[in-house]
Amino acid sequence: MRIKQLEYLVKIVAFGSINEAAKHLYITQPSLSNAIKELEEEMGIQIFKRSQKGVALTNDGSEFLAYARQVLEQVDLMEVRYKNKETRRRLFSVSAQHYAFAVHAFVELIRSYEKNEYEFTFRETQTNQIIEDVSTFQSEIGILFLNDFNEKVLQKLLKEKELIFHPLFIARPHVFVSKTNPLVGKPFVTLEDLEDYPYLSFEQGQNNSFYFSEEILSTRYLKKNIRVSDRATIFNFLIGLNGYTISSGVISTELNDENIIAIPLKVEERMTIGWISPSKVVLSTMAQEYLRYLKNHISEYGFSIINEENG
Structure with missing residues (x-):
């Protein structure tokens, strides 16, 4: 087994395609395929399932990937310590619902690696795609919310995909509005207060089910309803x-428009916002660092981080 083979493996997983990985590695597709086949033969496992659509990790492959990432991180540390080499090109991906605090933490992570070579990916995307990205290892971490309405359906899907939901914090719903909105100045708003204003939500594509909505109370009737695909458009x-949208109430003052205000929404609903990861995979150092930035940023806004060990 060679270090280069492990690097190839991580690259293929990042792109979900041997063809695309070969292009970025500047080697031929047959050479890359052969390197992985040799690795599989040597380890006595099948790492990838191959099809016309590309490649996907097997159960053995998922477990092997976790060890491969740890080996590469240890090699980095040894080379920096004893050969005075720069660390290898950093690779890390996150998929998330449209939360500014998740973006802010990602920015802080990247700033900490500004002296290194890196290839980072942040996908603000639809709920079902987040789950798909993490289950196929396109992203190491996914960020989404659960509540009483969607939890049963989403937890069932996560279990089928062998993913685990890790709660971060519980948020009371807020509405985001323009600072010129007549509702600004109220200590809270009710659903009745919002009836005549346009409601903005994130569309979920073919999986536009109520259970995949990024906003709570997705089944209620609305006089004016607008779906969009990105956070900038909603703002x-x-x-x-x-208009207005419903979210967690966490606004990043560093990254968000100063014209947007969060007002508490008077409902009994609560949102448990957390992150998902494969159940059989150990997080990379990069992922652990990102979670630290994420938790610090959330704490700075006055939210209590949930300790999983204590429930």
């Missing part, structure tokens, strides 16, 4: 149309 519509 533009909040300002341009005097």
Whole structure:
């Protein structure tokens, strides 16, 4: 087994394709395929399932990937310590619902590696795609929320995909509005207060089920309903149309428009926001660092981080 083979493995998982990985590694596709086949033969396992759509990790492959990442991290440490070499090119990906605090933590992580070579990916995407990204190792971590309404359905899906939900914090729902909205100044708003304002939500593509919604209370009837695909557009519509959306209430003052205000929504609902990861895979050092930034940022906004060990 060679270190280069492990690097190849991690690259293939990142791109989900031997073809794409070969292009970025500047080697031929047959050479890369042969290197992985040799690794599989030597280890006595099948790492990838191959199909016309690309490759996917087997159960053995998922476990092997976790060990491969740890080996590469240890090699980095040894080379830096004894050969005065720069650490190898950093690879890390996150998929998330549209939360500014998740972006802010990602920015802080990247800043800490500004002297290194890196290839980071942050995907703000649909709920079902987050689950798919993490289950296929396109992203190491996914960020989404559970509540009483969607938990049973999403937990069933996570179990089928061999993923685990790790709670981060519990949030009371807030509405985001423009600072010029007539509702600004109220200590809280009710659903009745919002009836005549345009409601903005993130569309979920083919999986536009109520259970995959990024917003709570997704089944209620709305007079005015607008679906969009990205956070910047929602903010533009909040300002341009005097609309509103429902979220956690965590606004990153460093990254968000100062024109957006969060107001508590008077409902009994609660959101448990957390992260998902494969059940059989040990997190990389990079993922652990990202979670530290994420928890620190959330704590700075006055939320209590949930300690999983204590429930």
